[in-house]
Amino acid sequence: MNRRSLGLVGLLAAASLALAACGGTTGGSGASTGAGGDTSLSSVKDAGEIVFATEGTYKPFSYHDGGAGPLTGYDVDVATAVAGKLGLKAKFEETQFDSIFAGLEAKRFDAIANQVTLNPTRQEKYELSDPYTVSQGVIVTKDSNTSITSFEDLKGKTTAQSLTSNWYQLAKDSGANVESVEGWAQSVSLLKDGRVDALVNDKLTFLDYQVTNPGSGLKIAATTKESSESVFAFRKGSTALNGAVNTALKDLAADGTLAKLSEKYFGQDVSK
Numbered sequence: 001m002n003r004r005s006l007g008l009v010g011l012l013a014a015a016s017l018a019l020a021a022c023g024g025t026t027g028g029s030g031a032s033t034g035a036g037g038d039t040s041l042s043s044v045k046d047a048g049e050i051v052f053a054t055e056g057t058y059k060p061f062s063y064h065d066g067g068a069g070p071l072t073g074y075d076v077d078v079a080t081a082v083a084g085k086l087g088l089k090a091k092f093e094e095t096q097f098d099s100i101f102a103g104l105e106a107k108r109f110d111a112i113a114n115q116v117t118l119n120p121t122r123q124e125k126y127e128l129s130d131p132y133t134v135s136q137g138v139i140v141t142k143d144s145n146t147s148i149t150s151f152e153d154l155k156g157k158t159t160a161q162s163l164t165s166n167w168y169q170l171a172k173d174s175g176a177n178v179e180s181v182e183g184w185a186q187s188v189s190l191l192k193d194g195r196v197d198a199l200v201n202d203k204l205t206f207l208d209y210q211v212t213n214p215g216s217g218l219k220i221a222a223t224t225k226e227s228s229e230s231v232f233a234f235r236k237g238s239t240a241l242n243g244a245v246n247t248a249l250k251d252l253a254a255d256g257t258l259a260k261l262s263e264k265y266f267g268q269d270v271s272k
Contacts, residue, residue, distance in 0.1 A: 038237055038238070038239050041243075043241075049083070049089040050079075051093055052110070053109045053114065054075060054112075054114045055095070058073070060265045062114055071092055073265070074264075074266075076090075077264075081248075081261070082245055082248040082252065093108065101125075110241065111238075112232060112233040113232055116128075116231055126236060127238045127242040128231045128232070128234070129245050130231065132232070133204070134271070134272055135204045136223045136224045136227050137203070138202070139151065139154065139199075139221045140191065140220060141191070141197065142191065145219075148198055148221045151222055151224070152174070152175075156175060157176050158197050158198075159171045159178055160187035160199045161179070179196050204266060204270060206218075211267050253271065258271035
């Protein structure tokens with residue numbers, strides 16, 4: 001998992017996370033502003049449900065356990081909890097990654113729940129909720145490594161990175177020699193075997209790995225100062241629905257639900 005080559009806001013020039021999905025149906029319940037004003041909230045209430053787009057293949061955010069089980073994941077659970085706070089049912093439409101915002105604009109669903117990264121371009125084009133996931137970039141090393149405690153320490157060291165990810169550029173900019181890998185699993189293997197000194201990736205990727213691989217012998221050696229925030233996305237004109245979702249998110253933070261869901265999937269609170 002790499003949060004679709006996640007970029008940190010203000011850190012990487014090309015950073016953006018085009019995540020989410022469009023549904024396979026044509027009956028999404030959301031509505032944008034028209035002659036009668038913003039009907040986005042009343043529309044979902046009339047339907048009794050919010051239709052969320054999600055990928056369904058993006059563990060631990062949106063996936064099928066074992067490949068064939070019910071849809072689950074952090075984003076799925078948060079979206080379900082949000083709908084519950086509004087007295088509505090959460091319905092999920094699964095689709096491929098590259099159909100994401102086109103499906104939203106085509107009104108195939110009401111919102112995107114798939115780790116959409118907050119950035120200025122999306123703020124201009126869409127209604128975006130308050131963040132429900134916050135993460136940073138991290139350096140991962142063996143527990144025994146004491147020579148790397150900052151990104152400056154990567155100079156002259158070797159890291160394992162996918163050449164198409166933003167983490168590759170961050171490692172290069174930090175002065176590292178980069179060993180090309182196909183993904184997270186291969187980079188971890190090289191690190192454990194001592195063939196590289198470190199790897200650079202998203203914090204949530206590492207936390208998810210640690211939950212399923214306790215006692216891995218790996219640690220976070222350094223963290224970026226900049227954070228990346230993930231949000232729900234709505235069509236422009238859905239201000240009322242977005243506002244209701246934000247109220248629900250505040251309630252879920254206050255009653256401990258977001259922290260509980262974070263602990264379930266990541267072993268710590270990643271909601272703030």
